[in-house]
Amino acid sequence: MRECAWRLPAAVTLLSWYMLLAGLAWMAPYSWREQHRDFPAAPPTRIRMVDPAGEWRMPFVCKMVPSSDSVGSYGEDCRVRYPVSLLQPAGDGRMVLFRAESPGLLFLFGTDDLGRDVFSRSLAGGTVTFATGLLATMVALLLAILGGCLAGLLGGWPDLMISRGAELLMALPVLYVLLALRAALPIQTPPAVAFALAVGLISILGWARPARLLRGVVMSTRNEGYVMAARGFGAGPIYLLRKHIFPRLRGVLGAQAAILIPEFMLVEVALSFLGLGVAEPVPSWGTMLSSVQYDLVADRRWWLGFPAVLLTLSILLSGQVARTLELQLQPVAVAPEES
Amino acid sequence: MSEALLVARELAKRHRAACALGGVSLSIGAEESLAIVGESGCGKSTLLRCLAGLERPDTGSVVFEGVVVWRLRGEQRKRFCRGVQLVLQDAARALNPWWNGLALVREPMDLLRSDLSRQERDVVARRWLERVGLPASVTERLPGELSGGQRQRLLLARAMTLEPAVLLLDEPLAGLDPPIQRDILDLLQELRRDRPLATVLVTHSLGAAAHCAERIAVMRSGVIVELQSMDSFFSGPQHLYSQEILAGWQARQANFVPGPPIKSGGPTH
Numbered sequence: 001m002r003e004c005a006w007r008l009p010a011a012v013t014l015l016s017w018y019m020l021l022a023g024l025a026w027m028a029p030y031s032w033r034e035q036h037r038d039f040p041a042a043p044p045t046r047i048r049m050v051d052p053a054g055e056w057r058m059p060f061v062c063k064m065v066p067s068s069d070s071v072g073s074y075g076e077d078c079r080v081r082y083p084v085s086l087l088q089p090a091g092d093g094r095m096v097l098f099r100a101e102s103p104g105l106l107f108l109f110g111t112d113d114l115g116r117d118v119f120s121r122s123l124a125g126g127t128v129t130f131a132t133g134l135l136a137t138m139v140a141l142l143l144a145i146l147g148g149c150l151a152g153l154l155g156g157w158p159d160l161m162i163s164r165g166a167e168l169l170m171a172l173p174v175l176y177v178l179l180a181l182r183a184a185l186p187i188q189t190p191p192a193v194a195f196a197l198a199v200g201l202i203s204i205l206g207w208a209r210p211a212r213l214l215r216g217v218v219m220s221t222r223n224e225g226y227v228m229a230a231r232g233f234g235a236g237p238i239y240l241l242r243k244h245i246f247p248r249l250r251g252v253l254g255a256q257a258a259i260l261i262p263e264f265m266l267v268e269v270a271l272s273f274l275g276l277g278v279a280e281p282v283p284s285w286g287t288m289l290s291s292v293q294y295d296l297v298a299d300r301r302w303w304l305g306f307p308a309v310l311l312t313l314s315i316l317l318s319g320q321v322a323r324t325l326e327l328q329l330q331p332v333a334v335a336p337e338e339s
Numbered sequence: 340m341s342e343a344l345l346v347a348r349e350l351a352k353r354h355r356a357a358c359a360l361g362g363v364s365l366s367i368g369a370e371e372s373l374a375i376v377g378e379s380g381c382g383k384s385t386l387l388r389c390l391a392g393l394e395r396p397d398t399g400s401v402v403f404e405g406v407v408v409w410r411l412r413g414e415q416r417k418r419f420c421r422g423v424q425l426v427l428q429d430a431a432r433a434l435n436p437w438w439n440g441l442a443l444v445r446e447p448m449d450l451l452r453s454d455l456s457r458q459e460r461d462v463v464a465r466r467w468l469e470r471v472g473l474p475a476s477v478t479e480r481l482p483g484e485l486s487g488g489q490r491q492r493l494l495l496a497r498a499m500t501l502e503p504a505v506l507l508l509d510e511p512l513a514g515l516d517p518p519i520q521r522d523i524l525d526l527l528q529e530l531r532r533d534r535p536l537a538t539v540l541v542t543h544s545l546g547a548a549a550h551c552a553e554r555i556a557v558m559r560s561g562v563i564v565e566l567q568s569m570d571s572f573f574s575g576p577q578h579l580y581s582q583e584i585l586a587g588w589q590a591r592q593a594n595f596v597p598g599p600p601i602k603s604g605g606p607t608h
Contacts, residue, residue: 225432232391232427233447233501234420244435 028120036115041072110303125283133265139203152218262318374548377558391425
C-alpha cells in the first residue's frame with residue numbers, strides 16, 4: 001500500500017476544486033438573484049491600474065455609462081474611479097471575494113440580459129450543478145451497493161434479476177430515456193422539486209454500472225478462502241459484509257465516485273440546458289449556457305459562455321483524478337506467494 | 340473406538356456435471372485420528388467441507404451429537420462451529436491479507452466466544468500463538484509477511500482457540516518443505532496430546548498419514564474404496580487402488596537416497 005502517498009493529493013485536488021466552487025459561491029460579489037436593471041448585457045468590467053493621466057495606481061474600475069443609442073453598449077468614464085479591494089465585507093455583512101467601492105460596479109464576467117452578475121451566478125450555478133452530481137452519485141452508489149451486495153452474496157434468482165435489470169439499463173441510451181422521463185414528469189415545478197427529480201432520475205438510471213462492478217468484487221471476495229474460513233466460525237452475511245467485503249469495496253467506490261460525479265454533472269447540465277432541470281431564476285451551468293445556444297448571443301455576448309469554461313475545467317480535472325484514483329485504488333493482490 | 344462424534348451418512352454431491360461425492364459414509368469417534376488419502380479431485384476437500392457444514396450435500400446427512408448439521412441454527416450452529424473446526428487448504432488464501440496476526444487469531448473468538456471480553460480474547464489469542472510456536476511479533480504482521488509454515492501454524496492456532504472436539508485439516512502440508520511438514524505434523528501430535536481432540540487429515544502423502552493417524556480412508560472418484568486401521572493398510576491393502584498407491588509410495592521411498600540429516604532449526608521432538 002505504498003501508493004497511498006499519491007492517493008491523497010489527487011483526491012484533495014479534486015475536493016478542493018469543488019470546495020472552492022461551493023465556498024466561493026458564498027463569497028460572490030453579488031447575489032445570484034440581484035438584478036442591475038440599468039446595466040443589462042454589460043461586458044466584463046475592465047480592471048485598470050493606469051489612470052487617464054498615465055499614472056500607476058492601485059487597481060480600480062471606471063464608472064460604467066450606458067450608451068444612449070443601444071441597449072447593451074456601454075462606455076467608461078474614467079474621471080470617476082472606484083478602487084477595487086479584495087476580501088471586503090459587503091453591505092449585507094457577508095465577506096465578499098472582491099468588490100469595487102460603492103457605488104462602483106465590478107462585473108468580472110459581465111452581466112446577462114437582466115443585469116445579473118455572470119461571475120456570481122456561475123459560482124452559484126456551479127454549486128447547484130455540483131450538488132446534483134454529488135447527491136446523484138451518492139444515491140446511485142447506495143443503490144449500487146444494495147444491488148451489488150444482494151446479487152453478489154445471494155446469487156441465484158436475486159442475482160439474475162438484478163444483473164439482467166442492470167444490463168437492461170446499461171443497454172438503453174440513458175440520456176434519451178432520461179430526457180423522455182423528465183419530460184413526462186411535471187415541468188413547472190419549484191426549483192427544489194426540479195432538483196430532487198433530477199437527482200432521483202439520474203441516480204435511478206446511473207446505478208447499473210457501479211452495481212455490476214460491485215457485484216463482481218463481492219462475488220470474488222465471497223469465494224475467498226478467508227470468507228469461507230469465517231463462515232466456518234459461524235459468521236453470518238452481515239458480519240462477512242462488514243468485516244471482509246466492505247473493506248474491499250472502498251477502493252472501487254472511491255474511483256466510481258470520482259468517475260460518476262463529473263458524469264452526472266454533465267447530465268445535469270444537459271437536462272437544464274434543455275429546460276428540464278432547475279429553472280430560472282435559480283442558476284445552474286446548464287440553464288446559464290442555454291442562452292448561448294443562439295448565434296446572436298454567442299457572437300455578441302460571448303461572456304455568457306463563462307460557465308462552459310468552468311465546466312470544462314471541472315470535467316477535465318475530475319477525469320484526470322478519476323484515472324489516477326482508479327489505478328491507485330485497485331485492490332492489492334492477495335498475499336504474495338513464498339519465493 | 341469410542342462413541343461417534345461426527346457421522347456422515349451416504350453423502351453425495353455433484354459439482355455441475357462432475358460427481359464430487361458418490362455416497363460416502365464415515366464416522367469419527369472422540370479422540371480418533373483418521374487420514375484420508377487419494378489423488379487430486381477425488382472429493383476429499385468436498386467431503387471435509389460437508390463435514391464442516393460449509394457445503395450442503397445433495398443427499399445424505401452429516402450428524403453431530405445426534406443432530407443433522409445443515410439444519411442447525413443460532414446457538415446450536417455456534418455449538419457445532421465450536422466443536423468442529425476446518426483448517427482450510429492454502430493458508431495464504433485462508434487468511435485475510437489485510438488483517439494482522441492478532442486479529443486473525445482472535446476472529447473465531449470474536450464470532451463464537453462472546454462470553455469473553457476483548458482483553459480475554461487477546462490473551463487467549465496470544466497464548467495460542469505462543470503454543471503453536473510463533474514469535475510474539477506475528478501479532479503485528481500481515482499474512483503476506485509470514486512464511487508458509489508460519490501461516491499454517493497461524494491457521495492451526497485460530498482453529499484451536501475454539502478448543503474443538505474435531506479438527507478437520509485439508510492438505511495442511513501442501514507447498515511446505517519436508518522439514519517444515521515434519522514440524523507441523525509434530526505440532527499436531529502435541530496438540531492431540533494436550534487435550535481430547537479428534538483429527539481428520541486430508542493429505543496426498545502416505546508418510547504424513549502414517550505419522551499421525553490410526554485409521555486411513557482411501558478415496559477415489561468420490562467414494563471411499565478402503566477404510567482400515569493404519570497397520571493393516573500397510574501390511575495388506577485390500578482394494579486394487581490402495582495396493583497401487585502403496586506400491587507407488589514404497590517405490591519412491593526406495594529410490595530416495597537419504598543425505599545427511601537436515602538441521603531444521605525448528606522445534607524437533
